[in-house]
Amino acid sequence: MALRLGKRDLQKRDNSGIEAGMTKQQENFWKDCPLVEIVEGKQGGAPVLQGTRIPVEQLVEEFELGSSLEEIAENYDVTREDVRKLLAFKKSHQPQPAF
Numbered sequence: 001m002a003l004r005l006g007k008r009d010l011q012k013r014d015n016s017g018i019e020a021g022m023t024k025q026q027e028n029f030w031k032d033c034p035l036v037e038i039v040e041g042k043q044g045g046a047p048v049l050q051g052t053r054i055p056v057e058q059l060v061e062e063f064e065l066g067s068s069l070e071e072i073a074e075n076y077d078v079t080r081e082d083v084r085k086l087l088a089f090k091k092s093h094q095p096q097p098a099f
Helices: 024-031 056-064 069-076 080-092
Strands: none
Touching (some): 069 080
């Protein structure tokens, strides 16, 4: 029997549990969002939608890949309004790249 791993299973994590590639600036960025919580031991400390185990970057990625707010809300069993607010927060508080 072959072991099959999905994309999320293959994501690398560093020692803090935060997804590899997620900078402290990005982690701190999400701490300012009232819809997001970061809890040690919950999804490895990655920022998740409050009251869920859904990584916020996963919801953002779904939208960036073309899923509608309605599709995301239905697929993840969250409200359309929470997805909209999360995306609006990301857009208005987007960390600037360091040069």
